[in-house]
Amino acid sequence: MALKLEIAQEMLLAAVAVMPVERQPLAHCWQRVLAETVIADIDFPPFDRSPLDGYAVIATEVEQARPDAPVRLRQIENIAAGSVARESVRPGTACRIMTGAPIPPGATGVIRLEDTAVDGDIVSIMAGAGAAKNICRRGEEIATGEVILTAGTVINAGAMGMLAVLGKAEPLVYVRPRVALIATGSELIAVDEPLVPGKIRNSNSYMLSAQVQEAGAQARLLGVAGDDVDAIAELVEYAADCDVCITTGGASVGDYDLIGEVFKKLGVKVLFERVSIKPGMPVLAGVKENKLFIGLSGNPAAASISFEQLVRPVLLKMSGRTNWWRPCVKARLAAPFGKSTGAKRFVWARCWQGEAGLLAEPLSLQGNGMLKSAIAANALVVIPENSPPLPAGTEVEVILLVNG
C-alpha cells in the first residue's frame, strides 16, 4: 500500500528532532540557522548622532537663516567620528561634527556643511530650517530589550549586519545535519572509473549531494555498494556519525528488496515502504536510535523527487528552520501535459511571468532526459491525482525551486 504523500511527510517530520547547537564565528554564519533569540542589549544608534558632515547647533538660533541673511556662530570644537565632545554647545556657538559622531550636549540640530561658510572661527549658517531632523536619535533603529531575531531565522545579509551591530561575535546556530549518501547497484561504478559493458557511473550520489547542500545540510558521499545485503549494511554502519543515511537503488519491492533486508539486519524500524507520488513511489523509510534511514529508488528522477518531497522538509526541520516548505504559486500551463495521472505527479518545469500572469512549461513527459529537465527547471508543476491529460492554459500549482 502506497502511503499518501502528506501522511508520509508527517511521519518523517515526527520522527526527527532538531539538531543540537554550536557557536560559530559570525563571519561563518551566513545561511546558518540561528538557534537563539537575540534581544537587543543596547540602543542603536547607541547615542544621538549626526548623519552628515556639518555643524551641531541650537536649532532655534538658526531657524531663520538664509543665504542672504546668514546666522553667524562661533566654532568651538571639531568632533570627529569616534570622538566625544569635550564642550557643550551654548547660545552663539556651533560645533563642527562629522558623519557618525555623537551630537554634543546642548546641540539640538545639525546644519549640513554645504549650507555653511567658515571664516576663521566664525561659521555662517545659510539655511537653518529643519536642522533638528538632521539628528539620528539614540535607539531609533533598535531599542534595548527589543526582540531582534528569533531562533529559526536563516541568517541573511541583513541578519549578519544586525548580529554585528549587537556584538554577537559567535552566534548560537544549529549544527548542520550530516547526510550520508550510499549508491547501491551492481551496475554502478565510481565517476572516475572506466566505463565497461553493463556498467554505468554512480550519478545519484552527486545529484543528491547537491540537493542535501541546497537544504543547508552536509553531504558525505560514501560511495557504491553492489547488490549485496552485507556490503550495503557495512556502508550503512560506516555512516554511524551521520544523522540521516540515504541509499539509492534496491528500494522497490521485487528489486531484490535489498534495502528492506539491510534494515532488518541492522534493526532499523520501518516507517513506510511506498508513497503515492510519481516519480518516486518506492521510498523505504526507517528509524533507529533517532537516526533516519531513507531508501530511495535508483532511478534518478524518482530519487530526486522523493528527496525533494520527503527528505528536504525533514532536513529543514532538523536544521532548526521554522518554514519547511518551498513557496507555491498558481500558474497556467504554457504547453499541454499529455499524460493522464494516477498518483500525484511532480513535473520539472520552467516558470516565468507572462503578460497575463505566471506560466509554467513542463520540461518532460517521461523519465527520458530526466537530468536535462532537472538542469533546466526552476519549478515543479504539481499534477493532482487522477487527472486526465491537461491542455495548455490549465491552472496548476507550481512549487518554486527557491528557498521559502
Added chain:
Amino acid sequence: MALKLEIAQEMLLAAVAVMPVERQPLAHCWQRVLAETVIADIDFPPFDRSPLDGYAVIATEVEQARPDAPVRLRQIENIAAGSVARESVRPGTACRIMTGAPIPPGATGVIRLEDTAVDGDIVSIMAGAGAAKNICRRGEEIATGEVILTAGTVINAGAMGMLAVLGKAEPLVYVRPRVALIATGSELIAVDEPLVPGKIRNSNSYMLSAQVQEAGAQARLLGVAGDDVDAIAELVEYAADCDVCITTGGASVGDYDLIGEVFKKLGVKVLFERVSIKPGMPVLAGVKENKLFIGLSGNPAAASISFEQLVRPVLLKMSGRTNWWRPCVKARLAAPFGKSTGAKRFVWARCWQGEAGLLAEPLSLQGNGMLKSAIAANALVVIPENSPPLPAGTEVEVILLVNG
C-alpha cells in the same frame, strides 16, 4: 556629477575580466560555474537496458499472452544489473533480467515480473502487449557528440548528476573571485570589542560578506581602519591577493574624501565617484592592474544597495556566469510609497502572490530600521527617477532577491 546607474554598471562590467579556471573534484562543484563545454563522449544509457525486473523475450512471441492464455517459455539465464548476457534469447526462450541490466542479444521486449509465473525452468507470460516499450534504448537520454552543458552554467543538482554520468570527476570551473572587505571610520570597533562612548561596531563588513558569498564569490574580512589615509592604504595593500577590494565609509565628498586620497596614493585610476541612485549615491570606483577598487558609503543601506546594483553583476561576470541580473517582475504596491523620488530609488520589500497577481510591500520609507528591512526583504521595489509619492496599487518593477 552623479553617473546614470546603467552607465556605471557598464563601466564596471567593461573593467573586469572573467576569472581563470581550475579543476575541482565533482563533489565540491555544487554552485560552481562550469568553465568548459561538456560534450557527451558516450551514449546514455550506454546500452539498451531494462527499466524493471522481469523477463527479456522476443516481443512477437508473447503479443497475445493473457492470464487465461499464457505463453510458456524456457528460462535460459538470469542477468543481474552490472552483468552481460552470455546467451542470446532464441525463439521459445526468455531471460530473467534485473532493473538496469543490458537487454540480451535477440530479445526485443521485457515483461514485468508481476505478469509472469515460474515453474522450474518454465516461465509463463500472462500479458505480453507492449513488451517492446519496456526497453530503455541506448542513447535515449544522451547521444555521443551532443553538447550537454555549456561554459557559464551554474552547476545545480541536475548538472551534478549529468557530470557524473559523463565521468567528469574533476570538471573545469572558474576560480571564485576573492573580495576583500575593509571598513573605515574612526567610530568603528570590531564586533568582539566592548562598546565605548562614541563608538559603534563594524557591521558593514559582515553584511557585505554575506552579499559577496551570495554572489558566489569568496569574502575576506580585513577588519577596520580609522579615518586615516595611510592606515586605510595599508589595509588596501594587504588585500593585494584579492580580485576586488571594497571599502566602506569615507566615500562621500566632504566626508574627508579619504578613499579618493587612498586611490591617489596607491595609483588607482578613478572610474567614477557618484551614481544616481538612492540609497547609495556615493560610490568611488577605480581600477589598477586589472583589480577593481570600490569605495562604498559607510551607511549600511547605501552600502548594501550600491553593492547589489553595481558590485554583484561584476562578481557574476568575473565568476564566468552568463546572466548577471536578478529576475525582474511587475507587481502592484501593497501599500503606498509616500516619498517623492529624485534619483532612481531601491526599496526593500516583501513580494508575494495575491489573488489578482503579485504584490510588493515596501518595508521602510527611511534609512531607519534599515537592517530590519534587509532581514525581512525578498525583493527590491524600483521607484523610477522623478516619481511623485505612489499610491497603493501602483504597478512597479520588482527585483526578486533570488538567483536568475
